[in-house]
Amino acid sequence: MTEGNFVDYVKIYVASGKGGKGSTHLHREKFIEKGGPDGGDGGRGGHVILVGNKNLWTLYHLKYTKHVKAGHGGDGGSSRSTGADGEDKIIEVPLGTVVKDKETGEILFEITEDGESKVIAKGGKGGLGNWHFRSSTNQTPRYSQPGMPSEEQDIILELKVLADVGLVGFPNAGKSTLLSVLTAAKPKIADYPFTTLKPNLGIVAYRDFQSFVIADIPGIIEGAAEGKGLGHYFLRHIERNSTLLFLVPADAEDIEKEYEILLDELRRYNPEMLDKDRLIVVSKSDMLDDELKSEMKVELDKAFKGTEYMFISSVAHQGLQELKDKLWKMLNS
Known part of the structure; x- marks a missing residue:
């Protein structure tokens, strides 16, 4: 999937169909001059329904959809015939789609399972025909309900x-490179910040034909929780990941400080993310010799306060199998 095809935010006006009106017909046929009421009911208006589809990864197919309107219900007819129901409109969305009211910003519901369906705009009920209003004192009612x-x-x-593992790090931490060597994904890679502007997903093939999904999220900067830079655009994608993989490059000026900034941004955006x-992972570690690694370990043991860490190099393919083993163990513990 190319970066331009990844769409994760759309606005749509939806309208259900109105119900058909009931009929006020009176029965007439040869030799029956004054038959009773036999007006049928109006049909139900069509619903607008959102349905989860596990085969969709983006909202790109809705990028140019501005209005979705369901069909109106048909009017009732004679001989108590009911009008046709209006055509429902189905909007298929990828799993992980959140539906919000544009006016209030309120979250209405979320679609997280394949085949899950929710009615976002309910069709109007059809009106009752005059057959329903007959009585002993009013045997020929000439009125019915509108829809x-x-x-x-x-x-x-x-x-x-929706991914199992989310990659968290500053721009140029090596997230895209790691994704490209662990999976078949082909993210844009360059040596300048913010190469990644949209999330990239890749499937990591593991032992015995098993797999898990990893997501490369756009790089974080200080102030992201307040919307600075890519801000909320990137942070909301991390909410869905069950495990967070923090990437800090070995050539960072202060590894501990970078990690603390990343943690602080997540904490300020949503404290629950720290429960994941x-x-x-210290990336680009091929530039470290064994002696330098040993010295760094002493410092990192204190800095990371019991949180597990490891050294890898995506370019030199060092520690990648150990990383996959560790992630698999964390996902299935």
């Missing part, structure tokens, strides 16, 4: 990427 009106709403669809399992 119920439609519902309309402006909604926001927001995708939070996390693993720290």
Whole structure:
């Protein structure tokens, strides 16, 4: 999937169909001059329904969809015939889609399972025909119910990427490179900040034909929790990941400080994210010799306060199998 095709935010106006009106027909046929009421009911208006589809990874197919309107219910007819129901409109969305009210920002619901369906705009109920209103004192009612009106709403669809492992780090920490060597994904890689502007997903093949999904999220900067830089755009995708993989490059000026800034941004955005399992990886460690690694370990043992860490090099393919083993163990513990 190219970066331009990854769409995770769309606004759509949805409107259900209005219900059909009931009929006020009176039965007439040869030799029956004054038959009773036989007006049928109006049909139900169509619903607008959101359905989860596990085969979708993005909202790109809705990028140019601004209005979704369901069909109106048909009017009732003679001989107590009911009007046709309005056509429902189905909107398929990827798993992890959050539906919000555009006016209030309120979260209406989330779609997290394949085949899960939610009605976002309910079709109007059809009106009753005059057959329902006959009585001993009013044997030929000449009135019926109109159909119920439609519902309309402006909604926001927001995708939070569903992945097992989320890569967290500053720009240029080596996240895209790691994703490219662990999976078949082909993210854009360059030696300048913010190469990654959209989340990249990759499937890590593990032993015995097993696998797990890893997501490379756009790089974090200080102030992201307040929306600075890519801000909330990147942070919301991390909410869905069960395990967080923090990448800090070996050539960072202060590894401990970088890690603390990353943690602080997550804490300020959503404190619950600190409850997730996390693993720290010192990337680009092929530039370290054994003596320098030993010295760093003494410092990192104090800095990371019991949180597990390991050294890897994506370019030199050092420690990658150990990393996959560790992540698999964390995901299945």
